[in-house]
Amino acid sequence: MAIFFRQLQGHTFNGNLADLLAEQQRFRAQQFSGLMEIENSNSICIVVVLAKGETVNAYLLQEEARLPTVLLENLQRWEDATFSVRSLPLSDVATRLLWLALDSQPGPCFEIRGAKDWQDWLNACQDEHVTGVVEIHSEACDGFFYLHNGQRLENESIFALQENLYSQVPFQAESSPWKVRLNTPRPETLAWQSLHLRVGAGQWFWHTLNRYQRIAGQRLTQILTHHLLPTIREWDWEIGPSSNTLEDRHFFARPSLAAEAYRALFMKVGEQMGIVLGSQLAQRFLSQAFEQIPPGERSVLTSHRLLPAAFVD
Numbered sequence: 001m002a003i004f005f006r007q008l009q010g011h012t013f014n015g016n017l018a019d020l021l022a023e024q025q026r027f028r029a030q031q032f033s034g035l036m037e038i039e040n041s042n043s044i045c046i047v048v049v050l051a052k053g054e055t056v057n058a059y060l061l062q063e064e065a066r067l068p069t070v071l072l073e074n075l076q077r078w079e080d081a082t083f084s085v086r087s088l089p090l091s092d093v094a095t096r097l098l099w100l101a102l103d104s105q106p107g108p109c110f111e112i113r114g115a116k117d118w119q120d121w122l123n124a125c126q127d128e129h130v131t132g133v134v135e136i137h138s139e140a141c142d143g144f145f146y147l148h149n150g151q152r153l154e155n156e157s158i159f160a161l162q163e164n165l166y167s168q169v170p171f172q173a174e175s176s177p178w179k180v181r182l183n184t185p186r187p188e189t190l191a192w193q194s195l196h197l198r199v200g201a202g203q204w205f206w207h208t209l210n211r212y213q214r215i216a217g218q219r220l221t222q223i224l225t226h227h228l229l230p231t232i233r234e235w236d237w238e239i240g241p242s243s244n245t246l247e248d249r250h251f252f253a254r255p256s257l258a259a260e261a262y263r264a265l266f267m268k269v270g271e272q273m274g275i276v277l278g279s280q281l282a283q284r285f286l287s288q289a290f291e292q293i294p295p296g297e298r299s300v301l302t303s304h305r306l307l308p309a310a311f312v313d
Helices: 018-028 071-077 094-104 114-127 190-215 218-226 229-235 255-277 279-291 295-303
Strands: 011-015 033-039 045-051 054-062 063-067 081-089 109-112 132-137 143-150 151-161 163-166 178-183 239-242 247-248
Touching: 011 018, 018 033, 018 045, 018 071, 018 081, 033 094, 033 279, 045 094, 054 094, 063 071, 063 190, 081 114, 094 132, 094 143, 094 190, 109 114, 109 239, 151 190, 190 218, 190 247, 190 255, 190 279, 190 295, 218 255, 229 239, 229 255, 239 255, 255 279, 279 295
Parallel strands: none
Antiparallel strands: 011 081, 033 045, 033 081, 045 054, 054 063, 109 178, 132 143, 132 178, 143 151, 151 163, 239 247
């Protein structure tokens, strides 16, 4: 029954609603992110996406569509007393990419044979500034990655190969073709908003700290990022400030939760810059860096009240 990340072994069982709820409780207790694939005797399948044990959404799979649905309402309409379930804990990056793909408009599926065809297609995407979630299925490898204006985002990439997850696109060495689909994100969805909030916060952080380092120096910049760690540890976020970048590998179930995390971190950034540079110059750095963010990401940050004026006294 496996549909996504088929190379990974999940927990499969036949059960009823009580069994499914018990499995969801196990995810909640363990704070697992991942998926559940549920199929009835008529081969109707629903995929549930979970973030840290919290159900994010459920999707009814059809031939060329993934429709958001209410899980319990569907199960109650099924005549089956039991159904097949595959539950699979995943990394946060893998799960949030799956969420983004399911929330997107699926494009037509096509085949790519060999490394040359693969590279030619990637080059064409770059030339045409393609944006979307690339979905790959083959006998040896399943995965997703995000193209933004033709460029692959390194932190938005995951592949299942030989029962493990990898962030890099594996070399296309197998004899079987890759089935590839380009999913177009829908701007109104929470998954799209979460992605652009994450990308925008990362860009803002990078531009801000680069400006700060040019004035304050590398050591004071390292001290600034060190002051972020207690907040990150307190909330158990999978976020790592490193080399002036904000590597966010956490799956926040809603954009509002991500915005709260970024707000806390930028408060610390503004506070530390204000101590060293004074509030006026710290405000200028944040504002100038904010203007360097592309309009789409800047708009999402603004809609969540993540603005330069909010982070300096």
